[in-house]
Amino acid sequence: MERSKVRILIAKPGLDGHDRGAKVIARALRDAGFEVIYTGIRQTPEQIVESVIQEDVDVLGLSILSGAHMVLIPKILKLLEEKDLKPNEDVLVIAGGIIPPDDAQALENMGVAKVFGPGSPIEEIIGFIDENVAKLKKFRA
């Protein structure tokens, strides 16, 4: 899949304002040739899911450092499901930030494709997106 036709939404749900990580990722994905939409901090799950729909993105990247990931991310997954957007089928959901390994596992069981902790090499994230975006329904058809 041609990267410049892959659209990625980077969003920060919840109340923490630590957006450096999200900006670094957004910028790195831009430099890798993707189209990145950045929505800024303090987004509600509803705002994020509506943006996923209107922007018709292929990847949703969630950055969260507040500790509320086990509340907010499942809520986002549920709202996506309600809009008939299936994780890994219609949209690839990835997450980053301060997320303990047990929680990361639980989130991956719920439908998050992958949780990238602090220090994840950017090449790894790009490689993961390249490989998994190609499996989305939209690009298989």
Place this chain on the structure above:
Amino acid sequence: MIKDLIERMLKGDKKATARLITLVENDEEKAREIVKKIYPFTGKAYIVGITGPPGSGKSTLLDKLIKKARQEGKIVGVIAIDPTSPFTGGALLGDRIRMQRHSTDPGVFIRSMATRGSLGGLAKATNDAIKVLDAYGCDVIFVETVGVGQIEVDIVKTADTVVLVTVPGLGDDIQAIKAGLMEIADIFVINKADKEEADKTLFELELMLDLEREKFEKRGWRPKVIKTVATLNKGIDELWSVIKEHEKWLKSADKLKEKRRFRAEEEVKTIVSDFIVSKVSKELKNNELYELVGKVANRELDPYTAAELIMEKTLGVKV
């Protein structure tokens, strides 16, 4: 698939609408098919272009204008354009940040778009994306250009009303009389007008407009200059009422018809020239024409003669 998407879009489905915009952006053949089918449902939306230099406050102003339009019950579409990197093909689209409070409003559809190589301030697919939002049922569509400088004037071929956003202190009165961008505005906005020099900028713009008084008198619309402070919601009511005043004037003086006729001509011309370029590019790979280009490279033939021969051979047209 496209037929199904269009049916869903006409019923107000945002997901189908968003997918149609993706298709017109990514796939030229599908764009043709989609536009052919939805064209009868378009032409109802009023299109407002917002242009101006980077950081002048276009997105923030737009956020406030969306609110005004929503208060009147209008269905609002937004296409916000940001640049694609000429080096990597990637893009960072950040206009949405300023308007996110509207994203959960069922009466608002916001779409970010990358320029993907276009240089006129819009993306190639912008006009088709506007048609999709028009057919979807938007009453007003705001198109925010990339941050522009002096010559990115494509918005004038797209919008019914062009709002040029500038800020105090960007230059002297000579900047105000230069050609290009300064010529296309129906409305000038001096945003961040709480800064020093706002009145000086206002004075310079008014003076520039006075120089062309006769032209404007003949036309019937002299561009208005409005001071705003978007972050403090100042001047927004006035801006919105002037946009509507311009719309009313365009419609009453039959100017809108004229404008849309001009726009249709530009659009058809662009499509025809794209067709020609794509046909000729394809044909240039065949042996005879390939050799012709080789002759130009070897200085055996000049480029104009080669182009004339190519036009004749590929399209049967004598130039």
